[in-house]
Amino acid sequence: MSSDWVMISATMVMFVSLFGALGLGIIAWRRQSAIRGLQAREQHGLGQSSPVASDRVQALAARSGPSQGDVPQGAGTGNGVAIGVIAAVLVVIIAGGAAGWWFLVRDGGSSSAEVTAQLTKPANGPLGADPDAVVPDDPPAIQDRAAYTVAVLNASGVSGAARTTVAPKVETAGYRVGEVGDANAQDLATSVVMWRPGSQAVAQNVAKDLGITSAPPLDGVAADAIGDAEVVVVVGKDAATGP
Numbered sequence: 001m002s003s004d005w006v007m008i009s010a011t012m013v014m015f016v017s018l019f020g021a022l023g024l025g026i027i028a029w030r031r032q033s034a035i036r037g038l039q040a041r042e043q044h045g046l047g048q049s050s051p052v053a054s055d056r057v058q059a060l061a062a063r064s065g066p067s068q069g070d071v072p073q074g075a076g077t078g079n080g081v082a083i084g085v086i087a088a089v090l091v092v093i094i095a096g097g098a099a100g101w102w103f104l105v106r107d108g109g110s111s112s113a114e115v116t117a118q119l120t121k122p123a124n125g126p127l128g129a130d131p132d133a134v135v136p137d138d139p140p141a142i143q144d145r146a147a148y149t150v151a152v153l154n155a156s157g158v159s160g161a162a163r164t165t166v167a168p169k170v171e172t173a174g175y176r177v178g179e180v181g182d183a184n185a186q187d188l189a190t191s192v193v194m195w196r197p198g199s200q201a202v203a204q205n206v207a208k209d210l211g212i213t214s215a216p217p218l219d220g221v222a223a224d225a226i227g228d229a230e231v232v233v234v235v236g237k238d239a240a241t242g243p
Contacts, residue, residue, distance in 0.1 A: 017093045116182055116225075133192075133216035139204035145174035148202050151226035152180045152233045155188035156240035166191075166210070166235050173209040178229035183221075188236035194218040199230040206231055212239065 142148070150170045154162035167177050193215045195203035203215040210233065218232070226232040 021093055116184065130214075130216040133214050135193075135204050135207040135213050135215050139208050140201040142201055142205050145205070146176060148199075148206075148231070149176045149178040149227070149229040150206055150231055150233060151178040151229035152235065153183045153221070153225065154181070154235045154240075155183040155185050156191075156235050156237045157186040158237065158240035161235050161240035162233075165241065166233055166239055169210055170206070170233065173206070175206065179225065179227045181225075183234065188234060189238065190214065191236040191239040192216060192234050193231055194221055194234065195231045196223075196229075203231040206233065210239065 152162040152167045152170060154160075154166075158165075162182065163180050167180050171177050191210070191212045191214075193203045193207040193210070193212050194217065195215065196218055200215070200217075207213065207215045212233070215231075218226075221232055221234065
């Protein structure tokens, strides 16, 4: 969930910075256009409007805030406001750039965070060895796959198997992808899907969708390595390359 908030916040800041820069550009263009128009009128000596135009050019060049009727703002006040506005827009643009770097570069445009998980020997033997964890041919139906978060850990020894091979399949099947990363052990032969208490049906459906035959309870994987995910796919060599 925290990674989702980072993505949402980063996107909002990026859009705000873009609109801020666009707004500043429009304001500057309009002021320059007004100044050029008044200068042109002054140069052509359009009757009694010339002195007014000259004064107007100087006042317009000196101020940056909104018009206060017929009372011109002082040059110092106008310049101070201009500097403040420019500084604020620059801060927003810098923040937007930092957010864009986080969202598009550091995080690879994904909502999942890179983790390294500790795998330990489960109480009943190797991961997925529990004979009662066999995935049924017809697992119990679940409603709205998008409501469930699935973590993916690579224990296959094949670089990128979790992020580039299995995580996209999880997303295509309709689930939300949570934490994605590598396990400390990289010699798992057969993939398993493990579940937190109360999420066995979810795990069985995930396993069925991915072609995995074992879905034991969470054991041998640290709970903090999978964040708030209901289930975790531990990728073995059998699913590392995949079709």
